[in-house]
Amino acid sequence: MSLLSTLHAWAGRIKRDGLTLWFALRDPRTPWLARALAWLVVAYALSPIDLIPDFIPVLGYLDDLLLLPGLIWLTLRLLPEAVLADCRPQAVAWLDARKDQPRSLFGAALVIALWTALAWYGWSAWQERA
Numbered sequence: 017m018s019l020l021s022t023l024h025a026w027a028g029r030i031k032r033d034g035l036t037l038w039f040a041l042r043d044p045r046t047p048w049l050a051r052a053l054a055w056l057v058v059a060y061a062l063s064p065i066d067l068i069p070d071f072i073p074v075l076g077y078l079d080d081l082l083l084l085p086g087l088i089w090l091t092l093r094l095l096p097e098a099v100l101a102d103c104r105p106q107a108v109a110w111l112d113a114r115k116d117q118p119r120s121l122f123g124a125a126l127v128i129a130l131w132t133a134l135a136w137y138g139w140s141a142w143q144e145r146a
Contacts, residue, residue, distance in 0.1 A: 033088050034061045035107035036100065038118060043099050050094035056126075057087045063123025067130065 037054040040046050046054070060067070061084055070076040092100065 030085050030088060032104070032107050032111060033092055034058065034084075035110055035118075036103045037088065037091055038062070039103035039106045040095055040099050043103060045096060045099050047094065047096070050091060053087070053091045053094065057084070057091050059123035059126055060084070061088070061123070062118055063121075063127055065124045065127045067127055 034057075038058050041051060041054050041058060066076070066079055067083075068075050068079050070080075095103075
């Protein structure tokens with residue numbers, strides 16, 4: 017198996033598992049801690065805006081390569097096996113039907129709020145020094 021095909025398979029699993037979490041949010045058997053973390057992960061994963069913009073060299077892909085897969089993995093570990101067994105086939109069926117990936121406007125708002133808070137903090141720290 018070549019490196020390119022391995023990376024392609026890994027990216028496909030990340031996409032599938034992100035959708036699995038989206039379905040797990042709607043399952044009443046999902047525990048509250050897993051639901052809270054899944055809510056944040058899904059909101060960010062489906063957000064049209066990245067926390068670290070991709071045009072920033074090296075760091076721009078850090079969230080896509082490390083942060084998001086790590087959070088997806090952690091959240092999947094918190095899900096009960098029964099929920100995972102029911103939600104993963106739903107995600108695969110969604111992808112097989114080639115439906116559009118859902119979008120999260122809340123995730124975009126969350127990223128914008130974080131960037132705004134960081135900008136405000138930076139501005140106030142700069143004002144105190146002046």
